Amino acid sequence: MNIQRSPDVNRKLEIEAGLASFIDEFIALRRDIHTHPELAFKETRTSALVADYLKQWGYDVTTGVGGSGVVGTLKRGNSGKSIGIRADMDALPIIEETGLDYASSNSGVMHACGHDGHTTILLAAARYLAQFSRFSGTVHLIFQPAEEIGAGARRMIEEGLFERFPCDAVYGLHNWPGVPAGKFGFVTGPAMASVDRARIRVNGRGGHGAEPHKSVDPVVVASSIVLALQTVVARNLDPLDMGVVTVASIHGGDALNVIPAHVDLGITIRSFSQTVREELRRRIEAVARSQAESFGAVADVNYQWGFPALINAKAETEFARQVALNTFAKDTVIEDFRPRTASEDFAFMLEQKPGTYFFVGNGDSAGLHSPNYNFNDEILLPAALFWVRLTEASLI
CATH class of the missing domain: 3.30.70.360 (Alpha-Beta Plaits)
Known part of the structure; x- marks a missing residue:
């Protein structure tokens, strides 16, 4: 019996298979970044690594944006549409206590908030977009420094981020311990304090x-x-x-x-x-x-x-939610996900451009900023899949 799938379902499976074919490389990369954490505005190794990969994949790469920030730009087709996707890169001044074989080698500095994972998710999506993309428009991948001290986003903006890299909308994510791994949470309006x-x-x-x-x-x-x-x-x-x-x-x-x-x-x-x-x-x-x-x-x-408070735009939040619903099982998207009283300097970007910031469950891990925290590698693939799907849905 032949089962006919819709073109959209086939495309989702195609992207998922493509990402799965090289996801182990990115798990290793995430752990390498975890081993070499760097504090705010000192992300020299991380930003150099990001820039090198983006250049290998054919992106136009701009370094030194807002200090150690990196922007990779990929254009396809003739459309004038554009979006930005942001990942943060910095670590925290915490002594790691995980006992992992890839624990921090930088004494007193630790990736205790999952920015190693956020960076790797976007890099995995970047590789797929460059090698197998189906979109028309421009995507700017924004690798931001210094989120933990609330200074990186503002500095990138002050140095002309959105004038140099125009975006119709901008998107970001954060892993969240205590939420089942791979579940997605979207909040319209105030999402973080x-x-x-x-x-x-x-x-x-x-x-x-x-x-x-x-x-x-x-x-x-x-x-x-x-x-x-x-x-x-x-x-x-x-x-x-x-x-x-x-x-x-x-x-x-x-x-x-x-x-x-x-x-x-x-x-x-x-x-x-x-x-x-x-x-x-x-x-x-x-x-x-x-x-x-x-x-x-x-x-x-x-x-x-x-x-300021992080305020998600209604249209972009609903759009992102629909992308998730069209990509994953319905129960993957958590209904009535509540705002968080933690804070995030992506709020500055959302003051400049419409967009949304959403959450991806990290499973039953130690909490953010804990010396025992570790990013869950199981969510690398679904989160990267989402970024690819969002890009293709935005730039058609």
């Missing part, structure tokens, strides 16, 4: 621990500020809005019988909208200063804007 920081120095008046009445104790003042900050989200935000205010560090004093002159607080702040973001800043500054004043102390607030 903004991130800002505040450092508060509470200035009191130091003195002897036996005579607290002669001092203005900044430890007590700081404690009051920490407690009062819990009301910022609970009592100042609309219950339907999301906000996170986490006091993650508090430091003050050394001797047990000395009231210190000051105490330092460190805070991370997250939200999904600019309105909430600005309200959080206003309330944090007001609470800190008013609480300190009520004790006769002074709070110096150093508020540092980080990067």
Whole structure:
């Protein structure tokens, strides 16, 4: 009995078989990159490796974009359409504890967020697109430095990324531990939170621990500020809005019988909208200063804007979701995938161009930024398959 498949199904199987024929090479490459992690703006080996492969496959390659960034451009046919696909390359200042035979050889530096995998996924797709592509238009493969410090995307943009490499839309992905391996999650609208920081120095008046009445104790003042900050989200935000205010560090004093002159607080702040973001800043500054004043102390607030919430465009998100549904079994695409309160500097690219940032399950692995984390090589093929399918669907 002959089973007739649609041309689209046949094409999907053809791409999958093509990728499978060389995926073992990319598993080895991913592990090589894992062994040689590099910190933000120091991705010299990684970017050189990326550039060399792209050149071998016939891409027009531009290096040094935003520091150590690389852009590979492939044009086919006569269409004026163009898209960008981004992968991040940098590692983290973490001592690896995985015990893998391909663990980091760079002491104190580790690929603990899967950027080794993201880079390799895009390289695998790049090879297939160059050798077996069926599209008409231009695809720009953007290998970005310094995501972990929130600086790489912004610097690439400042150096003319989208003027030099025009894109109708831009796409990115991130692996996600705890989500079944190879499952895809798409979110329309806010998908990842903004991130800002505040450092508060509470200035009191130091003195002897036996005579607290002669001092203005900044430890007590700081404690009051920490407690009062819990009301910022609970009592100042609309219950339907999301906000996170986490006091993650508090430091003050050394001797047990000395009231210190000051105490330092460190805070991370997250939200999904600019309105909430600005309200959080206003309330944090007001609470800190008013609480300190009520004790006769002074709070110096150093508020540092980080990067904005990552907002996925509706049309591009639905388009990407449909590509996934047309490529994989229906249950591969997770319905009602929820936004993440982690942050991502791809948000800057989405402020410039429509696009979407989605998630691919990494399975039951240690969490991101854990010294025991490892990227799941099983998702290299389906993720690369998706990039090829997205490119061909976009550029027809």
